Amino acid sequence: MSESNAKTPKNFEEALGQLEQIVQQLEQGDLPLEQALSAFQEGVQLSQYCQKTLRSAEETVAKMMTESGEQALDEVEP
Structure with missing residues (x-):
């Protein structure tokens, strides 16, 4: 990240929280x-x-669904 009070987020939720704070400041x-x-x-x-x-989470879920015999996410009809 940038130099001031920036650190690599530990997880998605932390990153999202930091992003929300930045948006509020801006x-x-x-x-x-x-x-x-x-x-x-x-x-x-x-x-x-x-x-x-x-994207990684979506790919993981799609892979798990196809491995278990479920329909792949991108094959689901609207």
């Missing part, structure tokens, strides 16, 4: 430009981490 609009850019960069990294974690 929405307030009172951060100096450099801090806002740093916070935005950290938010992008957290968002990517969350997306990767969700």
Whole structure:
């Protein structure tokens, strides 16, 4: 993550919490430009981490469903 109070999240929930805090700070609009850019960069990294974690979970569930004889998630009709 970025340099200020950034750490690699332990899990999805922690990353999501950090991302929510960053969004709130940015929405307030009172951060100096450099801090806002740093916070935005950290938010992008957290968002990517969350997306990767969700994608991995989805793949795991899909694999488990196909191994157990269930219909794969991408084969489900709407």
